[in-house]
Amino acid sequence: MRNLLPILTVLAAIVGIWWLAVAPMNVRPALDIAERGGAVVVPEGSVERRDVSVFKLMLDNPSLVAAGYDLKRPRLPTPAQVGEELWKTTGAMVAKGRAWSKRSLIYHAWVTLQSTLWGFVLGTTVGILGAVAIVYSRVVDMSVMPWAIISQTVPIVALAPMIIVVSNQVGIEGRGVPKAIISAYLCFFPVLVSMVKGLRSPTGEQLDLLKTYNTSGVQSFLKLRLPASVPYLFTALKVGIAAALVGTIVGELPTGAISGLGARILIGDQFGTPLAIWSALICAAVLAGLLVTLIDITQRVTLRKMGFHG
């Protein structure tokens, strides 16, 4: 509870800045609407106003600034508007028994979550197996590691359509598999890097000790390297799950998908409904927060059970 105050302070500051930013962001459409409604606006005409800074517009038309907080299609919706939209597309849908309707964010979040989890499992598996290969083979270390690093410098937005095309070519139906692959592509890297570090974390003394017992390679792995890498793994999983979610959403953007949070963001952009974009964004952030928290709890429980301290 000691942490509650600073957390709430930061949250209040973010919401405050957001709320203040609404005025300059929405002043132009607000003035246009007011002018059409017969109000006197300085200067007159939206073409005239194009070259005037938003702050000057606010100063010259102080009485019309408030209208920016109540637009139907705001450029930047207020926190309250986003909250309302979120409720309409989640809680209210559930109350009406339509949680799985295409208009419900719960449905879209579920679609995204599924791909995220598949991508996470795939990426983590690839990351762990890759790390084992890298730690045990110098050849793999020297040949694969540079590619792993290069892979992360390629913009995923550029790569995503290619993955879709290729998976279509090899006859994979639907968007689930390519989305999971794109998600895994972002997720495997932190797991790989951390697991390499974790598997190499035993000291020379610890390895020498096992040598004095005449320990086999498999036993050294199971009894020393693997358990020693567990704290590293969990740190990586937290980064990995967030990366997997980002990967899925990015995978939903250029693929013409009609469901998933990424699709909502794209549709909101195409149809000029920033409210839909914002509520999908916040939904994604909440989802990421929940997933990371879930792994954090698993980490605490596992490490305590294993006997790690602190």
Add this chain to the structure above:
Amino acid sequence: MTMTEGESGVSTVIRAKNLSLTFETNDGPVHALKDVNLDINKGDFVSFIGPSGCGKTTFLRCMADLEQPTAGEITVNGVSPEEARKARAYGYVFQHAGLYPWRTIGGNIRLPLEIMGISKAEQDAAVKEVLELVHLEGFEKKFPWQLSGGMQQRASIARALAFHADILLMDEPFGALDEIVRDHLNEQLLELWARTNKTIGFVTHSIPEAVYLSTKIVVMSPRPGRIHDVIESTLPKERPLDIRDSPEFIEISHRVRDGLRAGHEND
């Protein structure tokens, strides 16, 4: 297990003959050991003392097959160190306890036994026995972080004793502990040695520790690493802590100190 019979009829456990080890570095070769000759007999408590770089740890690691000599010969129990290691002829204690944080004290002691495929019942018996030897009864289910540094080091000694090897090799095991804990552990180590009759090789930086513990003190000097003096202790086997104030103890300490100083004169 073959033992080499020495001239006096006691069996030699470790024998080094013209042993040399040269590390190739970017700054040229480093002679960690040069023409080292030494016999360690069964039941000996041998300390290796000398300044950093004198090769005392390297020598111990050669016995354990953790380093490969570049010239000369070394046998452990009459066979090569590698064969001795594979026969699990020795227990090795490192400077750091190195207990696995994810295993309890009992679990750590079980580690070598699990690796060696020893039955669960025998593991239980061995854990109980060695915990008693190092006076850690009742700590089997504790995790390492719940123990003090001295207790952790005792647990690591228990781990080295668990599979009943006749040789115990210890590389500055008490180097990181404070004086009082160290005195206490020295006393306990002597008691353990008397009860188990093991052959012990012990690397240390401390003159009082070497004199108090050993039947044989090997004084080494650096560049190249070699044996400067081997002192057979005249102290009785029974050694209370206050033996360190006896004239005999002080005399041996002097000889060790002189040896260390002489070894440094070539610098």
